[in-house]
Amino acid sequence: MKERVAILGAGVSGLTSAVLFAQRGYRVSIFAEEVGQSTTSGAAAAIWFPYDAEPVDKVIPWALETYKILVDLSRDSRSGISMLELRNFSRASEIQIPAWAIPLGARRMDLSVMSSKVETFLTVLPSVFASGFALTVPLMDTTIYIDYLANRFGSAGGEINGNRRFEKLEDVDRSFDLVINCAGIGARELVPDVDLEPHRGQVAIVPKIDNLTCAVVCDDAPLMYAVPRTNDCLFGGTNELSGNLDADPISTSRILTECSRVLNIDKPRVLVERVGLRPFRKSGVRLERDLLRDGRTVIHNYGHGGSGFTLSWGCARTVLRLASESA
Numbered sequence: 001m002k003e004r005v006a007i008l009g010a011g012v013s014g015l016t017s018a019v020l021f022a023q024r025g026y027r028v029s030i031f032a033e034e035v036g037q038s039t040t041s042g043a044a045a046a047i048w049f050p051y052d053a054e055p056v057d058k059v060i061p062w063a064l065e066t067y068k069i070l071v072d073l074s075r076d077s078r079s080g081i082s083m084l085e086l087r088n089f090s091r092a093s094e095i096q097i098p099a100w101a102i103p104l105g106a107r108r109m110d111l112s113v114m115s116s117k118v119e120t121f122l123t124v125l126p127s128v129f130a131s132g133f134a135l136t137v138p139l140m141d142t143t144i145y146i147d148y149l150a151n152r153f154g155s156a157g158g159e160i161n162g163n164r165r166f167e168k169l170e171d172v173d174r175s176f177d178l179v180i181n182c183a184g185i186g187a188r189e190l191v192p193d194v195d196l197e198p199h200r201g202q203v204a205i206v207p208k209i210d211n212l213t214c215a216v217v218c219d220d221a222p223l224m225y226a227v228p229r230t231n232d233c234l235f236g237g238t239n240e241l242s243g244n245l246d247a248d249p250i251s252t253s254r255i256l257t258e259c260s261r262v263l264n265i266d267k268p269r270v271l272v273e274r275v276g277l278r279p280f281r282k283s284g285v286r287l288e289r290d291l292l293r294d295g296r297t298v299i300h301n302y303g304h305g306g307s308g309f310t311l312s313w314g315c316a317r318t319v320l321r322l323a324s325e326s327a
């Protein structure tokens, strides 16, 4: 009989790890204060793209491993994953194409040629952006993908227990041999880990936008992205050091103004505002085995910053490997 595994956290890191462990025959239970759309994962744009996570020499291999799995999953219409062109722009300077993006087909965009196209938002590009590159990447529609992962986990025999807050990892019932810590920013108090800092992100969900078939992203301040999803469109964003989970109306107004300016559209109405705390860890993603004070093994899998979806499968596979080594 395989070990009993408790996974703390029902965001993308916990769910992805849970699917892998359950499919390998482990008896897995998830415990989490919040589940589904209420997690940070539920607020994410969830485009595959390494961003705001350290260290680069580990992040890129985990991201590339995840990319391959997400491409495969995008063939399953139930997953909520689609392959989408991501157009990454700079307002001020010549944008650098990251070395890892070139084998994935990243290509520089000629903005002067594109300005003559009819796509609504491209008509204003030369005045808004100085340069850009395009890359086709997986987009996870969180309104579908989080449920998809939870259903896969349930079908493999796992159970999710929501509304369960833990003060410390040792509080997990002794009947579980292995604890996997996927608590995101919650690990700051739970472990505790002062290296974690909340990189607050706010987004506005608006109705679907005609003709917007690619994601538009600009990392220069002010951070801006527009991501077309199955039933709506996600406008962002912010990235600030703050643990405030309340939506800020001034940020929403700024996001709407900038996205509408870039897309050359009238300001859409806001369906809902969402805030999440990217779990950024200054010394890098924590993915390692450790011992709890009661002698049980814990595997930490947190601190993915702005890349939790992008790293999800690569990190979950590493967790599984670490568990087999400890068995």
Ligand SMILES: Cc1cc2nc3c(=O)[nH]c(=O)nc-3n(C[C@H](O)[C@H](O)[C@H](O)COP(=O)(O)OP(=O)(O)OC[C@H]3O[C@@H](n4cnc5c(N)ncnc54)[C@H](O)[C@@H]3O)c2cc1C
Pocket: 008, 009, 010, 011, 012, 013, 014, 031, 032, 033, 034, 035, 039, 040, 041, 042, 043, 044, 045, 046, 047, 048, 049, 164, 165, 166, 167, 182, 183, 184, 185, 186, 187, 190, 200, 201, 202, 203, 236, 237, 275, 276, 277, 278, 279, 301, 302, 303, 304, 305, 306, 307, 308, 309, 310, 311
């Ligand atoms: C606006 C925004 C946009 C983003 N866009 C992208 C993107 O495009 N691509 C990308 O890859 N990433 C993106 N991210 C980052 C991504 O959302 C995070 O990296 C990811 O959600 C982290 O997932 P997680 O499962 O580790 O943590 P979370 O989703 O935060 O889940 C943590 C879980 O642990 C539980 N928990 C915490 N503490 C306790 C406790 N003490 N007791 C019990 N349960 C506890 C929580 O309730 C929750 O279930 C974005 C984030 C934001 C905010």
